[in-house]
Amino acid sequence: MLLKQISTGRLIEVETLNDLTNPLHSKVSGQMQWGEELPDPEVYAKHDLSFPSDEPLPQCWKTTHYRDHELVKQSSIPHANQLHLFEHSHKDANTTYYGA
Numbered sequence: 001m002l003l004k005q006i007s008t009g010r011l012i013e014v015e016t017l018n019d020l021t022n023p024l025h026s027k028v029s030g031q032m033q034w035g036e037e038l039p040d041p042e043v044y045a046k047h048d049l050s051f052p053s054d055e056p057l058p059q060c061w062k063t064t065h066y067r068d069h070e071l072v073k074q075s076s077i078p079h080a081n082q083l084h085l086f087e088h089s090h091k092d093a094n095t096t097y098y099g100a
Contacts, residue, residue, distance in 0.1 A: 001013070001014045001017060001020065002014075002033070002052060003020075003030070003049045003050065003051060003052070003057075004049065004050050004051065004052045004054070005032070005044065005048055005049060006048050006049065006050055007048050010032055010033065010034050011032070011033040011034075011052065012030040012031070012032055012033065012044055012049065013030050013031050013033055014028050014029070014030040014049075015028075015029045015030055015031070015041060016028070016029065020046070020057075020061060021060075021061050022061075023060060023061060023062060023063055023064045023066070024064060025046075026045060026046055026047075026062075027043045027044060027045050027046065028043070028044055028046060028049070029041045029042070029043055029044075030042065030044055046061065046062050047062065
C-alpha cells in the first residue's frame with residue numbers, strides 16, 4: 001500500500017498491512033518511492049504517515065484507545081450498583097424511591 005510521509009511529502013510503500021492496521025504497532029516497515037532504484041526498507045512512524053490524498057490514517061490503526069470516549073459516554077448512564085436509595089416521607093406512608 002502506498003502512503004505519504006507527512007514530513008517529506010514522499011511516497012512510502014508499506015510492506016506489511018498487518019503492521020499498518022495493528023494499533024499496537026507504532027511503526028511500519030516500507031520503501032521510499034524516490035529515485036530510480038528502490039532503497040532498502042526502513043522503519044517509519046505511523047504518526048508521520050497519511051494517505052496520498054493527505055487524509056489521515058484511521059484512529060483504529062494508530063491507537064488502541066480509539067473508542068475510549070464511547071466508554072466514558074456509557075459510564076455516565078447509572079447502573080444498578082451506582083443508584084442511591086433514598087426515602088421520601090409522606091404524611092401517611094413511607095415510600096422508597098430509587099434515583100441517581
